[in-house]
Amino acid sequence: MREPVIAFDQVSKSYPFYHHVRGIKHLLFNLPRNVKSFQQNQYEALRDISFEVYKGEQFGIIGHNGAGKSTTLQLIAGVLRPTSGRIVVRGRISPLLALGAGFHPDLTGRENVIFNGVLMGLTRREVMARLEEIVEFSELGDFIDRSIRSYSNGMLARLGFSVVAHLDPEILLIDEVLGVGDIRFRQKCIKKMMEFKNNKVTMVLVTHSVNSVMQICERAMWIEDHTVKMIGDSQKVARLYCEAAGVPLNSQENVGMAELEAPAI
Ligand SMILES: Nc1ncnc2c1ncn2[C@@H]1O[C@H](COP(=O)(O)OP(=O)(O)O)[C@@H](O)[C@H]1O
Numbered sequence: 001m002r003e004p005v006i007a008f009d010q011v012s013k014s015y016p017f018y019h020h021v022r023g024i025k026h027l028l029f030n031l032p033r034n035v036k037s038f039q040q041n042q043y044e045a046l047r048d049i050s051f052e053v054y055k056g057e058q059f060g061i062i063g064h065n066g067a068g069k070s071t072t073l074q075l076i077a078g079v080l081r082p083t084s085g086r087i088v089v090r091g092r093i094s095p096l097l098a099l100g101a102g103f104h105p106d107l108t109g110r111e112n113v114i115f116n117g118v119l120m121g122l123t124r125r126e127v128m129a130r131l132e133e134i135v136e137f138s139e140l141g142d143f144i145d146r147s148i149r150s151y152s153n154g155m156l157a158r159l160g161f162s163v164v165a166h167l168d169p170e171i172l173l174i175d176e177v178l179g180v181g182d183i184r185f186r187q188k189c190i191k192k193m194m195e196f197k198n199n200k201v202t203m204v205l206v207t208h209s210v211n212s213v214m215q216i217c218e219r220a221m222w223i224e225d226h227t228v229k230m231i232g233d234s235q236k237v238a239r240l241y242c243e244a245a246g247v248p249l250n251s252q253e254n255v256g257m258a259e260l261e262a263p264a265i
């Protein structure tokens with residue numbers, strides 16, 4: 001009945017564990033042993049994760065810093081490969097994974113929009129048809145024709161969100177963009193995501209804003225200590241997550257809906 005467009009089956013991801021290496025000299029003079037220890041010393045960022053995201057649903061991922069949320073999104077996007085397990089993704093991915101990721105520092109904002117659109121699989125004509133809308137949404141003014149080297153983090157977040165949100169996303173991946181930039185632009189992003197929700201665009205949202213997850217997502221996954229703690233109705237998962245963290249649900253740390261109603265500043 002419900003068609004999964006993302007499926008993780010017992011997925012684990014390890015990173016090489018570099019911290020034990022005591023300097024480059026030590027590494028060079030103990031090369032054979034170190035190569036071996038490099039291979040053996042793996043840091044497990046995700047352990048045995050299984051979940052599905054269905055077509056048209058908005059799926060939230062919550063968890064403390066370092067839990068493995070960004071790693072999960074990067075695996076969905078195909079930027080990382082799993083160490084073990086199986087991942088199936090059906091559909092065109094529009095990723096907003098990290099500030100400036102996918103942007104070329106030598107290009108202007110406008111050129112980066114075109115560059116990204118083409119990378120996401122659209123034709124140049126399709127991108128050009130939406131260019132003005134994207135530029136307007138980003139509110140970058142004259143900066144849109146400057147190299148993105150001159151952009152602040154907030155400006156990079158604006159450009160990134162504007163690009164992924166306007167190029168007909170099939171599966172939208174958003175990592176923490178709500179945490180950067182001013183409140184008014186964040187409100188705009190939340191409104192846009194509510195539009196996507198109404199239009200049944202599949203979305204995976206990683207954010208510290210538990211309230212945004214409750215507002216936007218039907219279901220949520222709580223990752224704790226690199227593995228799944230709970231998957232279910234977003235209201236329930238968010239409530240139990242906040243209870244466990246000892247943070248009230250409507251606290252400042254969980255900004256979201258309240259901001260939508262606050263005056264723009
Ligand atoms: N490229 C990397 N190399 C080594 N360790 C990494 C790398 N990326 C992330 N990690 C580690 O993997 C764990 C999960 O990271 P991440 O997925 O970024 O967590 P989150 O997004 O939930 O804060 C963290 O402990 C982090 O330090």
Ligand SMILES: [Mg+2]
Nearest residue numbers: 069070071176
């Ligand atoms: Mg992260």
